[in-house]
Amino acid sequence: MSAAPVLRLQPRRSRARAVVSTLRPRQWSKNLLLFAGLVFAAKLGDGSRWVEAIAVFVAYCAASGAAYVVNDLRDADDDRLHPIKRNRPIARRELSTETALVVSAVLALAALVIAAVLGYASLLFLVGFLALQLAYSLGLKRVVLVDVAVISALFVVRAAAGAAAVDVRISGWLLACTALLALFLGLAKRRGELVLVHADETPGRPVLDGYSVALVDRLLNAVAVATVAAYAAYAVTAHSAWMAITVPLVVIGLGRYLVLVHRHELGEEPENVLLADRPILVCVAVWAATCAAVLALT
Numbered sequence: 357m358s359a360a361p362v363l364r365l366q367p368r369r370s371r372a373r374a375v376v377s378t379l380r381p382r383q384w385s386k387n388l389l390l391f392a393g394l395v396f397a398a399k400l401g402d403g404s405r406w407v408e409a410i411a412v413f414v415a416y417c418a419a420s421g422a423a424y425v426v427n428d429l430r431d432a433d434d435d436r437l438h439p440i441k442r443n444r445p446i447a448r449r450e451l452s453t454e455t456a457l458v459v460s461a462v463l464a465l466a467a468l469v470i471a472a473v474l475g476y477a478s479l480l481f482l483v484g485f486l487a488l489q490l491a492y493s494l495g496l497k498r499v500v501l502v503d504v505a506v507i508s509a510l511f512v513v514r515a516a517a518g519a520a521a522v523d524v525r526i527s528g529w530l531l532a533c534t535a536l537l538a539l540f541l542g543l544a545k546r547r548g549e550l551v552l553v554h555a556d557e558t559p560g561r562p563v564l565d566g567y568s569v570a571l572v573d574r575l576l577n578a579v580a581v582a583t584v585a586a587y588a589a590y591a592v593t594a595h596s597a598w599m600a601i602t603v604p605l606v607v608i609g610l611g612r613y614l615v616l617v618h619r620h621e622l623g624e625e626p627e628n629v630l631l632a633d634r635p636i637l638v639c640v641a642v643w644a645a646t647c648a649a650v651l652a653l654t
Contacts, residue, residue, distance in 0.1 A: 393519025500566030
């Protein structure tokens with residue numbers, strides 16, 4: 357019989373590094389969605405709007421960091437049993453509960469102040485974002501399908517908040533695409549967790565008991581198709597018909613992600629897949645360049 361794999365802990369971190377790690381800066385890439393309203397409203401040459409967009413981006417990075425701290429405090433006991441999450445600073449007791457709460461409160465307050473400066477609508481969006489994050493951490497993450505629906509809603513809030521901060525209208529189709537794409541990534545994450553738990557025979561989060569790989573695969577395929585359909589509708593209704601040439605790039609990107617999820621059992625950490633896979637990075641870069649060209653010319 358082969359020996360069981362040995363799970364090694366990372367070297368112990370300093371308090372400063374533990375704080376930074378708990379805030380998960382790699383996942384702040386999700387907040388780039390706040391620039392969507394500015395980009396697709398073709399206001400890239402407006403300097404004042406760029407200042408507002410950057411400010412709301414900073415606010416949501418701070419708010420996200422505060423939410424991650426609360427989430428890790430809530431899940432510390434479960435994280436210690438997980439082969440990957442056991443290395444989180446709070447789970448390893450590298451960061452005390454008191455310090456973590458102070459860090460979370462300071463970040464949340466800073467985010468609210470920035471949002472208040474940007475306007476009443478921005479403040480309301482941020483309060484809703486923080487409330488939804490808190491509800492997710494305290495209980496909604498344990499309800500089957502509601503957990504991924506909340507993740508999707510958080511992305512929609514980001515997109516709408518970004519548009520509100522720079523005072524531009526955002527297409528309903530674009531919000532639908534955002535919701536569906538976030539749902540797709542959330543389901544892929546659940547599939548990755550299921551595979552990891554079953555492979556290592558380690559306890560997972562309670563919500564995973566309500567999922568199965570077969571169910572998640574069916575949902576992933578359905579959501580992928582719906583995402584492409586919503587994006588195609590957005591492309592041909594919100595802008596020039598030339599935007600439709602970007603639809604195949606969306607199909608390729610989603611297809612590549614599905615390949616990584618199914619064949620390589622990735623997906624539990626979407627930010628790592630999206631930032632490390634070269635074909636996806638190339639696809640996103642070509643998509644962005646094509647969209648910019650269409651917007652500039654039309």
